[in-house]
Amino acid sequence: MIKTYKCPGCGASLIYAGGTEDLKCPHCDRTVPVSEIAEQNNEAEVLAAGRAEDESRDNAGTNVREFQCPSCGAALVTTDHTSATQCAFCGAPTLIESRLTGEFKPGKILPFRFDKAQAQENFKNWKGTGKLTPSSFKSAAVMDKVTGVYVPYWLYSYSCEADIFAEGTRTRIMEGQKERVIMTDHFNVQRTSSAQYRGLPYEASTKIPEETMAVLEPFDYDKLTDFSFPYLAGFQAEKYHFPASEMQERAREAVRQDLINAAVADIDGYESVSLLNANVRFLQEQADYALLPVWTLNYEYMGKNYPLYMNGQSGEIDGELPTSKFKLFLRFAIAFLICFGLAFLFGRIL
């Protein structure tokens, strides 16, 4: 089922206004609460439509699907995982709701905290845009490419316990007339330590490079809210590629290592502590499916693409910008002339 939310005033497509609980009409500025639109959604109806879509999908083996834009009727081409996008012809924010229902329905969503204009400003003022960044980066044409994407995530929470077996040592030194006696007391040290981890995030799609997402984290989970479709209006969204079980072991291993390190570090009263053995038990575990907000900007320079990403909550940015060869040369030339002149003067003074 393809859907756009229409403004009750002028009929234009509504988009979610970042940092608020409203959808806003970009034409007449009318706002509609998210909760009001969410109430109109009938999930059973959406599910049924989704099944019908699945049955009618082509057997060509491609992961490209074609829909009809509900605003202008143009063909809307998406991948199998796309669940919210914009029409390439009329720009209408379009939701493919069936993609985010049933098992793919996110439990939580972290709405964007600021709108596109603010995201554009953040990109322009990013400290990574040094003096060597091409001037075209801040142009309107480039900034218009800023796109908000909800990235599917598994948030793992654990309650776990670790039995730590270690050897601790304490040293005493006795000074004699002719010799020094160093006595080291050895102890078997056992500890049972527990800890809780909340919302360890693992990206469930291949949309954004994993290492980039690691830089963009953390997200403010206090702002997590129950998933509702209207938050997606005006943004792109994907359903997960990897099920929770696929990322589970990596999350567990990360937690296991961290808990052991923290428990060993917590052993006090010894000059040295050597870990001998450790058993970690996971008492409770939970995986929440959530959509987290990321602003993306694909900057093309000299035929090469430079993707940039911004945490839609904190504004943290990651990515690499190209270097303007002209600006680099200019900087070199200025420094060259200054140093050349100084060396010349220095030589004359000598």
Next chain:
Amino acid sequence: MRRKAAFFLLTVFAVFMLSGFTGTFTEGSTNYVYDEAHLFSQAKIDELNEYITSVRDKAKSDFLVVTTNEPEYDDEIEAAEAIAHAWRDAGNGYGKDHQVIVFYIDIKNRNARLMEYNDREKWRLSDSEIDEINSYILNDMVNGNYGTAAGKAIQGAAECAKPGFFERIWGWITVGIAGGGAASGIALGTHNAKTTTPVRYYMRDQRVYTGRREDQFTHTTTVVQPKQTNPPTSGHSGGGSSGGSISSSGAGHSSGSHGGSIHF
């Protein structure tokens, strides 16, 4: 005061006395060897002239070899200075500083002096280099190989007089490239350090709660180290220098010139 007046009068007198000699210097002279004492063969004179002509541009300095057996001065320092001044007053000397290096031999008094002159007292030869050259040619001077000594003195001076790193255009260019490269490198290298969020961030209160603690003593290991007795402190003698000095006079400085003499 008396000393200064005496020095002034002496200088005026010296210039006056030397006026006859300076007449041999002509503007734009390409003759750099004035062998009044006839110590050199004509071939040696030609060789020296040829050599000086070939190195003066590289060294950015004129070189003069002057010998005499009838000195106007008993003091080779004043004589060499007067020669340098006369060379400069005749419009010679390299560049606008009238840079010249003079090797003067007073065969009557068996004195020789290697001396440098320029208008700005911007020396190309250091005192130690002059001393080194003097000690290098001392044996030749003592043995009467004056031509060889003069050749070695001029060659050594030419080597040492080559403009320093900061006086050559390649030096300036090198510094410029290094500066430009550093500025560009710094600009390129100022990428933001990327920090990732550690797993600990997601641990509640960022700490573990330890419920069970069991510590059991197992054993003690003992290491006995004999104490080192310190040897008696040995007195250090001061770093005195050894060896004798060559029979050369100290490098004397005066207005516009400096150099060093040898007595052979």
